[in-house]
Amino acid sequence: MDSLDPVSNLTSAENSLLNTSKPKSIVTFTNRPSREEAMKAVKTLLAWAGDDPEREGLIDTPKRVVDAYEEWFQGYQADPKKELSRTFEDVQGYDDMVMLREIDVESHCEHHMAPFLGKAWVAYMPTSKVVGISKIARVVEIFAKRLQTQETMTKQVADAIEESLAPLGVAVMIDAEHQCMSTRGVHHKNVTTVTTRFTGVFKTDIALQERFMRLTHR
Numbered sequence: 001m002d003s004l005d006p007v008s009n010l011t012s013a014e015n016s017l018l019n020t021s022k023p024k025s026i027v028t029f030t031n032r033p034s035r036e037e038a039m040k041a042v043k044t045l046l047a048w049a050g051d052d053p054e055r056e057g058l059i060d061t062p063k064r065v066v067d068a069y070e071e072w073f074q075g076y077q078a079d080p081k082k083e084l085s086r087t088f089e090d091v092q093g094y095d096d097m098v099m100l101r102e103i104d105v106e107s108h109c110e111h112h113m114a115p116f117l118g119k120a121w122v123a124y125m126p127t128s129k130v131v132g133i134s135k136i137a138r139v140v141e142i143f144a145k146r147l148q149t150q151e152t153m154t155k156q157v158a159d160a161i162e163e164s165l166a167p168l169g170v171a172v173m174i175d176a177e178h179q180c181m182s183t184r185g186v187h188h189k190n191v192t193t194v195t196t197r198f199t200g201v202f203k204t205d206i207a208l209q210e211r212f213m214r215l216t217h218r
């Protein structure tokens with residue numbers, strides 16, 4: 001199978017369908033279905049589930065679902081690199097890791113489109129260049145608001161920081177519960193999945209990696 005572009009999460013064939021006037025990492029299909037087509041698809045699913053899409057309680061549901069999808073999948077319209085582009089250097093010689101703890105993760109698995117919910121911990125070891133801390137949380141959110149596997153998302157967050165800030169190293173940990181495992185299928189509740197990605201000094205310096213892991217505990 002065609003390998004996935006780490007930023008857009010699309011195959012190269014899918015990427016070639018992108019509107020070329022936009023940066024490659026902003027995913028805008030030229031052949032994106034219309035809102036009306038999307039609402040019609042929801043109506044089909046309602047009928048398939050066994051209900052009457054025309055009954056009063058469901059009449060506005062396709063609109064609501066499409067609105068919800070717009071919010072849940074808005075990460076396809078955003079560019080993580082743009083968020084990380086405004087860097088600054090005046091940090092008075094600060095030379096240790098910068099770490100954000102417990103960033104909310106609200107994503108959807110690409111297999112079932114079921115939510116997976118959890119937290120992310122993200123650290124980088126800057127050279128002279130740092131970025132506004134809110135931008136790190138925004139990058140997590142952009143990748144979360146796409147269809148994901150937890151592993152892919154973990155790597156994408158690390159890669160985006162690595163490519164934009166060229167730090168000495170990046171560490172990312174995500175801990176999340178997948179509702180496709182808790183509300184259907186195997187029905188195991190309270191199981192969380194932990195994924196990590198270490199680059200640069202966080203990979204080579206085990207003491208630093210352990211310090212990051214210790215800081216993930218409250």
Ligand SMILES: Nc1nc2c(ncn2[C@@H]2O[C@H](COP(=O)(O)OP(=O)(O)OP(=O)(O)O)[C@@H](O)[C@H]2O)c(=O)[nH]1
Binds near residue numbers: 149181185
């Ligand atoms: N590695 C990984 N697996 C995931 C993630 N999200 C969901 N899955 C798994 O994706 C797998 C899909 O397996 P399939 O056998 O194709 O689908 P399924 O028949 O619905 O599987 P069950 O969930 O076991 O009922 C399941 O094992 C899910 O638990 C993720 O982020 N990472």
Ligand SMILES: [Zn+2]
Binds near residue numbers: 109113180
């Ligand atoms: Zn799933």
